[in-house]
Amino acid sequence: MLLSHTDTVVADPNEWQVDPWSGELREGEIWGRGALDMKGEVAASAVAIASLAREGFKPRGDLIFVAAADEEVGNDFGLPWLCQEHPDAVRADYCLNEGSGERIELAGRAFYLCSTAEKMSSPFRVRVNGRAGHASMPGIADNALVKAAPLIERLAAYRPELRLEGEAAALVEAVAGEKLEAAQALELARELDPFAADLLEPLLSFTLSPTMISASERRNVIPSTCEIVVDCRLLPGQTQADVEPILREVLGEGDYELEWIEGRGGTRSPFEGPLWDAVQSWVAESEPGATAVPVCVAGFTDSHWLRESFGTVAYGFFPSRYMSPELAARLIHSADERIAVDDLALGVDCFRHVAQAVCG
Numbered sequence: 001m002l003l004s005h006t007d008t009v010v011a012d013p014n015e016w017q018v019d020p021w022s023g024e025l026r027e028g029e030i031w032g033r034g035a036l037d038m039k040g041e042v043a044a045s046a047v048a049i050a051s052l053a054r055e056g057f058k059p060r061g062d063l064i065f066v067a068a069a070d071e072e073v074g075n076d077f078g079l080p081w082l083c084q085e086h087p088d089a090v091r092a093d094y095c096l097n098e099g100s101g102e103r104i105e106l107a108g109r110a111f112y113l114c115s116t117a118e119k120m121s122s123p124f125r126v127r128v129n130g131r132a133g134h135a136s137m138p139g140i141a142d143n144a145l146v147k148a149a150p151l152i153e154r155l156a157a158y159r160p161e162l163r164l165e166g167e168a169a170a171l172v173e174a175v176a177g178e179k180l181e182a183a184q185a186l187e188l189a190r191e192l193d194p195f196a197a198d199l200l201e202p203l204l205s206f207t208l209s210p211t212m213i214s215a216s217e218r219r220n221v222i223p224s225t226c227e228i229v230v231d232c233r234l235l236p237g238q239t240q241a242d243v244e245p246i247l248r249e250v251l252g253e254g255d256y257e258l259e260w261i262e263g264r265g266g267t268r269s270p271f272e273g274p275l276w277d278a279v280q281s282w283v284a285e286s287e288p289g290a291t292a293v294p295v296c297v298a299g300f301t302d303s304h305w306l307r308e309s310f311g312t313v314a315y316g317f318f319p320s321r322y323m324s325p326e327l328a329a330r331l332i333h334s335a336d337e338r339i340a341v342d343d344l345a346l347g348v349d350c351f352r353h354v355a356q357a358v359c360g
């Protein structure tokens, strides 16, 4: 399956240099909302499959094109609905989707990132309890907002224990040429390239980012409760039950309740087998000397629905060579999103190769 989604996040034309819905071609780049995330890949998948069909390519089994809806909001109208209501249409052994494909250079060698795993989005809420009162007499109340402050600081200051395993270990070994400890790997990444360190660090532990807070709705009322929402991402294989005792220890004793809001994603596929070999052989042919390396991505994509429903081996791989990964990361979901035409062609070439290698 070549999987993509056709919906995008919103765009505010005032922030853009071009009309975000124009698809304008400028100096070898196509500008517009969704160029990178991910109408570019929709188009490349369609062209790859259509061109193979025109050439009379007969796959062993089915080669499936899926352009799904509702990935960005995730109200279960997109791929989860297809998996539930039309499993026969979307059941696949192998799938390429969004998620990665960046070309990075480290220690003079080129690597193409292929995401084989995703962290679990696992936000939680901390509800701090106090006692309401009139704000003119602070002494009579127990201000939940003030009590929340040290808890937020503790969450922000906490440094989880680093673990180097799975995809991250394979990635580090491919780059370093030897097995390293987590701390050594991070140090090496910092030496090589600050971007590599930014990329590696969230793969070595779960992460915590307090992002939302709500307390009193009136200036003159001291709040009896204060709610903090923390964005938390677990490593694949890690569970909320593993992490909760750690969070309670970090927060310490206090008058609060901790509650998980949800747990989504956190799935992985093995980085071996026909799809892995096909990605690897495309990289080797397309750029001699370069290697594909597995990564775990911090966000989750539609891949997890396929992994959970059918045990699909699903990777995020849409190669990009002509736009720097730093720039692309800044443009996704942001103003002036655009894609290099040459990267679209690279994507078509890659999908054709992989389809022929896996189902030829």
Ligand SMILES: [Zn+2]
Pocket (backbone or CB within 6 Å): 005, 037, 038, 071, 098
């Ligand atoms: Zn996307």
